[in-house]
Amino acid sequence: MNMIKQIPNIITSLNILCGCVAVLFAVSGDLITAAFFVFLGIFFDFFDGLAARLLKAQSEVGLQLDSLADVITSGVAPGVIMFQLFNLSYFHQMQTLTETFSLEGWNISFKNYLPLIGLLIVIASAYRLAKFNVDTRQTSGFIGLPTPANTLLILSLPLILQFQYSELAETIILNQWFLIGMTVLSCILLNAEIPLFALKFKTWDFKSNAVRYVFLILCVVLLVLLKFLAIPFIILLYILLSLFKHKDH
Known part of the structure; x- marks a missing residue:
């Protein structure tokens, strides 16, 4: 019986695993595989709560574990993906100025601190999840954009570039000002006092x-x-x- 009660926590742990794998792929620059594991993590995130309700296995530990999982899958992962999009934007700009890439370009990129702006998504997501845990208004709905929804918004950018490529999409998405705007908008939506249905x-x-x-x-x-x-x-x-x-x- 106790093992059955642990099924929701096992599903949440799979979410954590997917989030960690997604971060590793994002750091290596493989944003598409990272996106796949984030999608898989969000899938587990949906079903852990459903399993907890069906098995009547809701617990305070499960609630906290779920938030910790979301910090990784829907916080760190999209933050690193945005960081890498800023890096892609930088190299895209360099490529328009010079006809060829060189290994020296990668060294220059790590001297460019602008991509660190993308990590604001991690902070905003963690703060949003902390508020959710103590906000009694969010029992039947949400105040502010849920972290999985925000993550899907960020993930759509590399997926559009990869699977629906166009020069217009590349020009817009790899524009540093667009990425700055998306990052700021993302952080605002996560913590805005906007009532959203569940x-x-x-x-x-x-x-x-x-x-x-x-x-x-x-x-x-x-x-x-x-x-x-x-x-x-x-x-x-x-x-x-x-x-x-x-x-x-």
Whole structure:
């Protein structure tokens, strides 16, 4: 029986493992594999809470472990990925100024402190998770963008570059000012006093879950039409629908 009660914590531990592996790949510059492991970690993050509710195994230890897992998978990993995007931006700029890369360019990049701005996402995510643990207002919804949603927003950038490449996308995403803006916006959204609905279904009827059903349907449509480009629009849609739902109440 005790082993069954530990199943949610085991799932959370898999989230931690995925987050650590994602960080290792991100540090090595393999952002696509890092993104895969972050996605896998977020998958485990969703199912640990579901397993805890089904098995009636909620515990204070599980709550704290879940937050620690999120700090890695949805805090450190996206922060390092943004750090590497800044590095890519730097080399992209150097490539436009000189026709060829050289190993000396890598040495120069480590003298460029601008990429460290990306690590602000780690701090903002950790602060957001700490607030979540003590904020009694967030039992049925969220105040501020959840860290997994913010992580998906950051992950969409290298995925767009890799799988939906265009010169316009490269010009925008690898612009240092765009990356600075995205980092600042990310940190603000994580900790803003914006009420957002949760995707937890207590019942399956349409009336009490209309916003959730509409959101999920629109997500599917956007993903089919735009693929990874849909992710920023989905985050925007999530915020707008949440504001509409809150205003309606």
